[in-house]
Amino acid sequence: MSQYYCPFCSSQYQFHINRSDGVLICGQCGDPLIKKPLVNPRRFFGLFLVFAFLAPLVIMILILIKDFDKDKIPTNSSSLVVLKLDKWLPN
Numbered sequence: 001m002s003q004y005y006c007p008f009c010s011s012q013y014q015f016h017i018n019r020s021d022g023v024l025i026c027g028q029c030g031d032p033l034i035k036k037p038l039v040n041p042r043r044f045f046g047l048f049l050v051f052a053f054l055a056p057l058v059i060m061i062l063i064l065i066k067d068f069d070k071d072k073i074p075t076n077s078s079s080l081v082v083l084k085l086d087k088w089l090p091n
Helices: 041-068 078-086
Strands: 003-005 016-018 022-026 034-036
Touching: none
Parallel strands: none
Antiparallel strands: 003 034, 016 022
16 A cells, blocks of 8 residues: 655644545545555665665675585696605605
8 A cells, every 4th residue: 555645744744634525634624635656766776775775785795606516626637646646745
């Protein structure tokens, strides 16, 4: 349900009344209520900024989790041979 508000009265003390013709009016001052938009430009811009600042953090966490799952196996075969020889050769 969309929200209505009176631009002249405090939001803490507002109550709404239906007139006989079906129009919502403010119970304090009697002025017609104004429909509050669901998404206004300020809210949209704020959500965009939140996602812009949180996206790198989420990407870093996902990459970190992916790195923990991988085993660190050297891809160079010569370094693998050197590592195996070091284990078996006496000092």
